[in-house]
Amino acid sequence: MQCSNLTRDLHFITRPLSREEEDYPLAFIxxxxxxxxxxxxxxxxxxxPHNVYCIHVDDKAPxxxxAAVLKVLSCFNNTFLSSRSETVTYAGFSRLRADIHCMKDLAKSEIGWKKVVNLCGQxxxxxxxxxxxxxxxxxxxxxRNMTPGVKQPKYMRHRTRLQHKEITGKHVTLKGTGVTKVPPPHNLQVYFGTAYYALTRAFVDFVLENPVAQDLLEWSKDTFSPDEHYWVTLNHIQEAPGSHVDGGWKGDIRAIKWRDQAGRTHNGCKGRYVRDICIYGMEDLPWIVKKNSMFANKFESKRFPEALDCLEQWHRNKVLNQSTVPIEPSWLLATQSN
Incomplete structure (x- = not known):
């Protein structure tokens, strides 16, 4: 596919839709x-077209x-592959390192992005x-940075108190029969939260350059799921740019239906649970729309295609209705017919 055909036939928006958005470019990982x-x-x-996108493809992907991802990205001057690729392991340090590779690339970007948001493919x-x-x-x-989380609960302390090792591309397991780690560097209070965030550019520079951030990163190498403590712990350091020391779970980044929260924070999963997270079905959409988080997680195109089709169409309609520039026909995902 030629790039001109690809952007048109896949309905990519090719111009900024408002001056307000153009003046506040975002970065995405x-x-x-x-x-x-x-x-x-x-x-x-x-x-x-005014934002910037760093895409990290797992090194073990076919x-x-x-090649197909690279072809799509080559059609845009503001999208690129991460300069380094990790073989990502679920709950491993490699997952955290993937984000940091992209941060290093984005720190060099000439696009003056204001905040960075990280996403996964679902x-x-x-x-x-x-x-x-x-x-x-x-x-x-x-x-401020958005890193929802709280002081590490007792039932989560084994993640950072015991040494773990990553079996590359497979899983994370305990090292030996419970080898304890040294306490965190600089007497840091460890926090526990989501792996997803919205961070200021100054905070990203702090992550990449500050000795405290570097020491915590090194200390986190043999912990379990370090991306769930690293960002939120750093965001509770007073001197970190944009820190939010009393933020708690504030910052509505993700709409997720956890199995154990059914009946309390949501009305149950209408699709199916995988690893205790709901893969959304059609009947989950009213809850997603009403909650109005930044993003929703998770979707599968094979199992419940209608849920994504419907949300995608609803989202594009909203985007185009908010536009301050004339709409180009190729930006429409669907057109009405008899």
Whole structure:
């Protein structure tokens, strides 16, 4: 496919839709390893020509998949592959390192992005780009990082108190029969939270350059799921740019239906649970729309295709309705007919 045909036939938006969005460019880190169609649809939904996108493809992904992703990215001057690729292991340090590789690349970007958001291939946006910009510039979040989380609960302490080892590309396991780690560096209080965030550019520089951040990164290498403590712990350091020391679980980044929260925070999964997370079905959409988080997780194109089809169409309609520039026909995902 020629790039001009690809951008037109896949309905990518090719011009900024408002001055407000153009003046507040965003950066995105997307880590993927499968389902090319899901990735293309996610990229199409979040793509704006003034933003910047770093895509990390798992090193163990098939070569034809990697080549197809590269072909799509080559059609845009603001999308690129991460300069380093990890063989990502679930709950491993490699997952955290994948984000940091992209951060290093984005720190060199000539696009003056204001905040960076990280995504995985089974995410899909709920807010439009304009709504994301307004949310991040709201009084509560204008100069702050979003890293929902709390002081590490007792039942989670084994993750950072015992040494773990990563079996590359497979799983993370305990090292020996419970070898304890030294306490965290600089007497840091460890926090526990989501692996997903919205971070200021100054905070990213802090992550990449500050000795405290570097020492915590080194200490985290043999912990379990370090991306669930690393960002939120750093964001509770007073001197970190944009820190939010009393943020708690604030920051509505993800709409996720956890199995153990059914009846409390949501009305149950209408699709199916995988690893205790709901793969959304059609009847989950009203809850997603009403919750109005930044993104929703998770979707599968094979199992419940209608859920993603419907949310995607609803999202694109909203994006185009908010536009301040004339709509080009190719930006429509579907047209009405008899």
């Amino acid at each position: 997307v880590t993927i390893h499968k389902e090319l169609e899901l990735f293309v649809r996610l990229l199409r939904a979040i793509y704006m 070569l034809e998949y990697q 995410d899909f946006p709920v807010k439009s780009n304009l709504e994301l910009v307004r949310y991040m510039q709201s009084k509560e979040w204008r100069d």
